[in-house]
Amino acid sequence: KNQVEQSPQSLIILEGKNCTLQCNYTVSPFSNLRWYKQDTGRGPVSLTIMTFSENTKSNGRYTATLDADTKQSSLHITASQLSDSASYICVVSAPGGYNKLIFGAGTRLAVHP
């Protein structure tokens, strides 16, 4: 069964520190992997999209990595800011279209001053 598991479920860090969020998936075959940031009560914002041939992609202080062999992805946040407090959702897709999207449950990050 195609699944996406994210860890940890929640995380608290101090402002200025780095952190790494994990996404493990069993989706096969694999087409692409997306990371979204979602502030409470607001729409998700796309951070990165990676295909199977890409292993790193950055968006400002956010860097996503992908290991298609081990079916693992991570999202690294550098020099965290209070505005990074949000849920981070990993979405993995099999080939064939948007009806093949598998969503992770998300990691809730809280950045404290």
Add this chain to the structure above:
Amino acid sequence: DSGVTQTPKHLITATGQRVTLRCSPRSGDLSVYWYQQSLDQGLQFLIQYYNGEERAKGNILERFSAQQFPDLHSELNLSSLELGDSALYFCASSATSGFTDTQYFGPGTRLTVL
């Protein structure tokens, strides 16, 4: 601000009723997507339209239907509402129907079914 607008922001209705959610995509975007986000099921893809035509269908119930109009705005119709339909409904848009296009999400419509 993503450039995607959704109305209404909040909607409270009773079981058995029918509602319509509206979405205007970013200027120039041809694809519109609908998602449902509930507390117990997380984010789920419902349906995609591209330039007026249905492109992909996800976990959309038969009681739900959607369409995209010639001016590219889209409507999601929910009928025979049940308590379990209470959720946030997001619309997103992208420039094309490409599978790696960046999607821009609207602020959502919060539906409460009493």
